[in-house]
Amino acid sequence: MHFSDFLSLLLLLALEWNVEAIKLVCHDETFVPDAVLRVTAENHTTSCLPSKSTVLVNGTSPGPELRLVEGRTYWIRVYNDMPAANLTMHWHGLSMAVSPFADGTPSTSQWPIPPMHFFDYEVSPAVGMAGTYFYHSHVGFQAVSAAGPLIIDDCEEPPYKYDGEKIVFIGDTFTGNDSTIEAGLVHNPLVWSGEAAAILVNGQGGGTNNGTACNATLSSLDVEPGKTYRFRFIGGTALTFASLAIEGHSNLTVIEADGSYTEPYNTSFLQVAAGQRYSVLLTTKPASEQTKYFMQLESRERPTVTRGYAVLNYGTPDPPSTFYPPAQPVMTLPNTTLGFLDYDLHPHSMYGEEYPSAQDVTRTITMTVHQRVTGPTIWVENNYNWTEQFPQEPYLVSLYKNDGIEFPSMERALANNGIDPVTRSFPAQIGEVIEIVIQNTGADAGGLDAHPFHAHGAHYWDLGSGNGTYNATANNLKLTGSQPVKRDTTMLYRYAMTTGNGTRMGWRAWRLKVTEPGVWMIHCHILQHMLMGMQTVWVMGNSSEVLGKVPTPEVEGYLTYGGDVYGNETHAPNIVQFSDDWEEEQ
Structure with missing residues (x-):
C-alpha cells in the first residue's frame, strides 16, 4: 500500500x-x-x-x-x-x-x-x-x-515564566457609520471609507489624525516595578497597519506569533497588521524614575498618518488615574520595516512540528492579487473576486444541498493557475503539501498596496516575503538550516507606491500540509478590501471527505x-x- x-x-x-x-x-x-x-x-x-x-x-x-x-x-x-x-x-x-x-x-x-x-x-x-x-x-x-x-x-x-499579563487590543475607528462605509465600498464609483480617524487601545485613544489633535482619554496598562509581564498584542484594526513602541522600554522579547510559541527574539518595536497577534515579554524598571510612559502607535502604508497612545502606568491604579495624549510625539517610530520578523522567528523547541521540506511540496499555487478599476473598483485574485453576494448562499451549504454550485474541479483548477473558474474556489487534496504564493501586482491605475493575508482552517509555515517574483530555489536556500514558525496572518508588502499595470512587485509564500477537510477562506484582513472582493475560498478534500463530517439528515x-x-x-x-x-x- x-x-x-x-x-x-x-x-x-x-x-x-x-x-x-x-x-x-x-x-x-x-x-x-x-x-x-x-x-x-x-x-x-x-x-x-x-x-x-x-x-x-x-x-x-x-x-x-x-x-x-x-x-x-x-x-x-x-x-x-x-x-x-x-x-x-x-x-x-x-x-x-x-x-x-x-x-x-x-x-x-x-x-x-x-x-x-x-x-x-x-x-x-x-x-x-x-x-x-x-x-x-x-x-x-x-x-x-x-x-x-x-x-x-x-x-x-507555559514555556515562559512571567508575573502577569496585559492585553493590548489595537483597534481603529472612522467618521462614517458601518452601513455608509459598506455601501460606499461596493458602490460604482467607489466611495472610500476615509482613513482611520483614531487608533484605539482597548477601546480608548487620543492622538492625531493627519495633524488634527484629539485629546481623548487613554487606556492605562497598570504595572509594578521589577516584574515581567506578558503583553498580548492583538491587531483588531479594520485598516491600520500599526508601528508601535513603548517610551523608555526597548526590551521587548517576542515569544508568540499568531498562537505559535517561538524561541525568544528581542526587538525594540512591533509592527502589527490587521489580524496579527504577538506576545512579548517586558520586564519593568526596578525603580521607575517616572510614573507613566507612553506607548505610541502610528499607521503605516497609508496616505496620511494617524497616531495614537496608551499609557504604561507605574502609579497607583486605585483610584484610577486619567491620562491624555502628549502635546508632541514622544518617539520617532521607524517607517515600514519590509519583511519584519521574516526569517527571524522560529518555533519553540518544545512545540516544533515536522516541517515538510521543499522536496515534499506537491504543488505550488500562485494567487495573484490585483485591483481592477474598469467599472466598479474591486480586488481580484487570479481574476476573480468573492463577496457576500457570490454565491447567493454559503458555499458549504450549497455543496450539501447540491443545488447549483458544484464541487470544485481539480482538473479545471490545474488548467487555471489553481482556481476553478466555475466555482471561483481553489481545491486541494488531503495529503498534499502545497506552497501558496501570494503575488502583489500593480493595479489598473498603477497603484500598489500592502495586505495582511489571513488563512482559516489551519496554520501554515510562513516562508517569508520579498520583492519582485517568488523564486523558490533562492528562498529555500535562505531557509536552509532553520525552520519557519507557523502563522495564520502575514503581510504582503509593497515595494513601491506605484508600478506598471500588472507588474509583479512583492510576494509572500506559505507552505501548508493539507490535513483538515473543509471549506475555508484565505483573504486580506483589511475590512475595506474584503468588502471589495479580496477573499478566496479553498475546498480541502473531496466530496466524501468534506461532506462526510456531518451526515444527513442531521x-x-x-x-x-x-x-x-x-x-x-x-x-x-x-x-x-x-x-x-x-x-x-x-
Whole structure:
C-alpha cells in the first residue's frame, strides 16, 4: 500500500468515527453555555468622534475577554440582538475543523444568524493551540467594533515564566457609520471609507489624525516595578497597519506569533497588521524614575498618518488615574520595516512540528492579487473576486444541498493557475503539501498596496516575503538550516507606491500540509478590501471527505437561513454536537 493510500484509509476511518460520535441535541432551557455574547447596535461615542450607531458585544467595544483552555470543548452562545442586521462570529486563528459550520464565515461555512436569533458555537481548541486570538463578526464592516480578545491558556505550564499579563487590543475607528462605509465600498464609483480617524487601545485613544489633535482619554496598562509581564498584542484594526513602541522600554522579547510559541527574539518595536497577534515579554524598571510612559502607535502604508497612545502606568491604579495624549510625539517610530520578523522567528523547541521540506511540496499555487478599476473598483485574485453576494448562499451549504454550485474541479483548477473558474474556489487534496504564493501586482491605475493575508482552517509555515517574483530555489536556500514558525496572518508588502499595470512587485509564500477537510477562506484582513472582493475560498478534500463530517439528515438544520439550529425567544435550537468532551466536563 502506498503511503498516500494509507493516509486516505486513516482519514476515512477517522471520518467514520466522527460520524458515529456526533449527535443531534436540543439546547433547551436546561442547557447552560460556557460563555454568552450579546451583539447589539447602539449609539456609542469613541475617541473624539460624535456618537454614532456602533455594533457592540455585551455593550462594549472591544467585547469581553474570553478565556479557554486548550484540549477542552466549549459552547459559546452568540445572540444577534440587532433588529435589522445579520451576524456571524469568527474565532480568528482557531481551526474549526471539528465543527465545520462554526467558522463564522457567512459566504462560506454558515448562514448568518438572523436578527433576534442566536447560534451556539462549538469551539474545541486542540492541545498545542495555546496562544493569543480574537473573535469578530465576519459580516460587512461590523468587525471594526464587534470584536474582542480570545485567549487560549496552556493545559500545562507555559514555556515562559512571567508575573502577569496585559492585553493590548489595537483597534481603529472612522467618521462614517458601518452601513455608509459598506455601501460606499461596493458602490460604482467607489466611495472610500476615509482613513482611520483614531487608533484605539482597548477601546480608548487620543492622538492625531493627519495633524488634527484629539485629546481623548487613554487606556492605562497598570504595572509594578521589577516584574515581567506578558503583553498580548492583538491587531483588531479594520485598516491600520500599526508601528508601535513603548517610551523608555526597548526590551521587548517576542515569544508568540499568531498562537505559535517561538524561541525568544528581542526587538525594540512591533509592527502589527490587521489580524496579527504577538506576545512579548517586558520586564519593568526596578525603580521607575517616572510614573507613566507612553506607548505610541502610528499607521503605516497609508496616505496620511494617524497616531495614537496608551499609557504604561507605574502609579497607583486605585483610584484610577486619567491620562491624555502628549502635546508632541514622544518617539520617532521607524517607517515600514519590509519583511519584519521574516526569517527571524522560529518555533519553540518544545512545540516544533515536522516541517515538510521543499522536496515534499506537491504543488505550488500562485494567487495573484490585483485591483481592477474598469467599472466598479474591486480586488481580484487570479481574476476573480468573492463577496457576500457570490454565491447567493454559503458555499458549504450549497455543496450539501447540491443545488447549483458544484464541487470544485481539480482538473479545471490545474488548467487555471489553481482556481476553478466555475466555482471561483481553489481545491486541494488531503495529503498534499502545497506552497501558496501570494503575488502583489500593480493595479489598473498603477497603484500598489500592502495586505495582511489571513488563512482559516489551519496554520501554515510562513516562508517569508520579498520583492519582485517568488523564486523558490533562492528562498529555500535562505531557509536552509532553520525552520519557519507557523502563522495564520502575514503581510504582503509593497515595494513601491506605484508600478506598471500588472507588474509583479512583492510576494509572500506559505507552505501548508493539507490535513483538515473543509471549506475555508484565505483573504486580506483589511475590512475595506474584503468588502471589495479580496477573499478566496479553498475546498480541502473531496466530496466524501468534506461532506462526510456531518451526515444527513442531521445536517438539515444548517442548510436553511433561520433553520432550527438558530434559536430565538420561542424556539430552542436543535444542533449537531461534535464532541462528547463538553458533557463529560459538566
